Amino acid sequence: MPVEVAGGSALIRGPGRIEVVEGAAEVLGGRVDEGSGLVVPAGRAVLARVEGRALLSGAVSTAGADASYERFDSIAREALPLGRVAIVGPSDSGKSTLAAWIVNKSGGGYRLLSTDIGQNEVYAPGFVALASPRSIVIPGLDDSFSSVEPCFVGSFTPRGVESRYLACASRLASMAGQVVIDTDGWISLWEGLESKAALAIASRAKLVLAVGLPPRSARLLERVWGLDAVAVERLASQGGKTRGERALHRERLIALRTSGGRERRVRPGEAEIVGAPIFRGEPLPPDTLRTLHPTAIYGEKVDGDIVVVARRGGRPGASPGLRVLREGWEKGLIAAVHTGSGTYVGVVTRASYREPWVSVYTRAEGDIAVLEVGRSRVDVDSLMGRAKW
Known part of the structure; x- marks a missing residue:
């Protein structure tokens, strides 16, 4: 049942x-x-301040809401x-x-740059994205944005992918005037803090808000990297997702961007395949394969090295410059599918070595010009209709 609130704040x-x-x-x-x-998405908590009367549905709490609202x-x-x-x-x-x-609060003057590539709710995990607000931005709500530019x-x-991460953030930040940069949570180690400092520099941030970090971390951002940083106490309650x-x-987020898609075959030569460990070089003849690995089914020479795909159970050879991939290496790898109409989210489902081709599950329409293959994986069965949730 909806709860009526007349004046005051609520979570x-x-x-x-x-x-x-x-x-x-x-x-x-x-x-x-x-x-x-406004809709409040599942798994999200939203603070509201009512100046009149409002009906609120969901799990509603008013305890401490005024103070929380004022803090933010x-x-x-x-x-x-x-x-x-x-x-x-x-x-x-x-x-x-x-x-x-x-x-x-900016009334649409600011754009949002999401660099949280693990839980990107603006576009999809695995991407950095620059978004323009449609009206009120609610984290996790697709309708919040009128346009999104992904990278x-x-x-x-x-x-392990810091250079690519920073290149995406820097390029998208250069496309915005006023912008707020939301980041991922890898910051507890020195490398994590360093990556966030590099991100703030690459995006030309004038202020870094260090939320939930000890004051010494904010001081390090200032003293080591010359950033204007302010330590802010944790704004959300303790706990969070496991x-x-x-x-x-x-x-779920990737499923939203691939729902209603289909498998499409991408052939070397017809489209550029980027990031995959194979399909970029000259295929090796069968007699050469047998000398490299006992269960090899495909191989090619790439940038001076040899990459071989082998059936499970075979043992890699000891030759220098030889990389052995197990059959099925491709299943579940996230991808970006580039067509003339834009960039789409994809998931690699399988590969064939006779023609050869790579199959990707995606909503992309039109001719595929470039297929970028990532290094992280998801459960393909869930995305293609056999979902766990």
């Missing part, structure tokens, strides 16, 4: 809805007028005049909510 956990009956309400810093409403709002008001703000901190500390708050990283963590819940949420 609404989705799935739910906010309906303004009389007056107006502020939701995550954005104004909702009388007769209008005051930080957003202080950050707003600076024009380019990066938000860093551990997972589930309130970064995405604060980023949405700043965008909403493929191909991993669910920046670790590793399993994160993996499931990641698959």
Whole structure:
């Protein structure tokens, strides 16, 4: 049953809805007028300040909501005049909510750059994305944005792909005027903090909000990398998603971008295949394969090295410059599918070595010009209709 709130603040956990009956309400810093409403997505919590009367559905709590609303709002008001703000901190500390708050408070003047490649709710995991708000930004709600520009990283963590991660962030940040940069939660180790400093520099942030980090981390951002950083206490309650819940949420997000898709074959020569360990060189004849590996079914010479695909059970040879892939290496790898109409999310399902070709599950229409293959995987069976949720 909906709860009526007349004045004051409330925390609404989705799935739910906010309906303004009389007056107006502020939701995550954005104004909702009388007769209008907003959806609160499942798995998300939204703060609202009611200036009149509103009907709230979902799990609704008013305890401490006024103080929480003011905390977020005051930080957003202080950050707003600076024009380019990066938000860093551990997972589930309130970064995405604060980023949405700043965008909403700007009245559409800010764009949102999501670099959380593990849980990117603006586009899809594995991508960095620059988004323009449609109206009020609600984390996890697709309708929040009028346009999205993605850039493929191909991993669910920046670790090991830092150059690609920073290149995407830098390119997209250069396309925006006022922008708030929401980041992933890899920051506890020195390398993580360093990656966030490099990201703030690459995106030309004028302020770094260090949410949920000890003050010494903010001081390091200032002293070591010369950034203007402010330590902010954790904005979200303790807890958050488990590793399993994160993996499931990641698959849901990718499923949203591939739902209704189909398998499409991408052939070397007809399209460029980037990031895959094979299909980029000259195929080796069968007699040569047998001398390289006892169960080899395909091989090619790539950039001076030899890559071989072998059936399970065979043992790799000891030859230098030889890389052996097991049959089925491709299943579940995330991908970006580029056509004349844009960039689409894809998942590699299988590969054939007779023609050869790579099959990718995607909603992409039109001729495929480039297939970028990533390094992270998801459960293909879930995405193609045999879902776990």
